Amino acid sequence: MTVPRGSLVRAKLCVVARGPKIVERLDQMSSEGTPASANPGLPNLQVAAQFIKDLSFENPGAMANLTDRPQIELAVDLNASRLAEKDMFEVELKIRVDAKNEGKALFLLEVAYSGIFRLTNVADVGTQQMILLIQAPHMLFPYVRRIVSDVVRDGGMPPLMIEPIDFMALYQARVAQAQGAPQGTA
Numbered sequence: 001m002t003v004p005r006g007s008l009v010r011a012k013l014c015v016v017a018r019g020p021k022i023v024e025r026l027d028q029m030s031s032e033g034t035p036a037s038a039n040p041g042l043p044n045l046q047v048a049a050q051f052i053k054d055l056s057f058e059n060p061g062a063m064a065n066l067t068d069r070p071q072i073e074l075a076v077d078l079n080a081s082r083l084a085e086k087d088m089f090e091v092e093l094k095i096r097v098d099a100k101n102e103g104k105a106l107f108l109l110e111v112a113y114s115g116i117f118r119l120t121n122v123a124d125v126g127t128q129q130m131i132l133l134i135q136a137p138h139m140l141f142p143y144v145r146r147i148v149s150d151v152v153r154d155g156g157m158p159p160l161m162i163e164p165i166d167f168m169a170l171y172q173a174r175v176a177q178a179q180g181a182p183q184g185t186a
Contacts, residue, residue, distance in 0.1 A: 043127075045135055046118045050143060053092060054112040059155045061099075061106030070106050073098040076165060078174075080132040089117050089128075091136040093144055097152075097160065107155055113144045133174070134167045141165060 077094040092114045099106040117136050122128050145162050153159040 041121060043122045043131075044118075044120045045131055045139075046120075047115055047139060048088065048118050049116040050140060051114055052111065052147065053114045054110070055147070055151070056108075056110045057151050057155055058105075058108040059157075061101065061104060062156045064101060064104070064106060068101060070099045070101040072160070073100075074162065076170065078133050078137055078167075078170065080129065080136070083116070087118050087120050089119055089132055089136075091115050091117060091132050091140065093137045093140050095144055095148060095162070097148060097162075099157070099160075107152065107157060109148060109151055111144060111147055111151075113140055113147065115140045130171065133171045137165075137167050141167075 073096075075094075075096040075098075077096075079092045079094075081090050081092075082088070083090055092112055094110070094112045097107075097109040099108075115136060117132065119128060119131060122131065141164070149159045149161055
């Protein structure tokens, strides 16, 4: 195995049993990550990092005896911003869940989950915006959904499983609102 000078490489030897044979293979991990694309001219979106930026959980109804399904209000907000490094963007997915039962607050959860993305080979700002506000949050959503479910469950309530969100419809509504046009049904 040859390694370029100056690159950080971690290697791990895996032994895999396949029938009567034992196969050894060298798994190699590089600090450079996976190559951007097999075809360098194609548009590419890569997740460089993802993290909880802010998390708040208020639980005034922890001792409530739930007999009925609570009323759940769900709000979603998206923000995308360009970072100083070339082709790097931060996409922030904010979710706010307000649960009430018979007019009394059960819990309020607010989470801001961010992803740092590398978007290459997309020169048009409109196309960049579309990718960052549709595809990027689609990639982040499963992690936010899990956080919401776990925090609500750990707060003593039944887990809350958020239905999948149509980020395309959210984007179209945002564009229509910005243009002042009436929104279509999604």
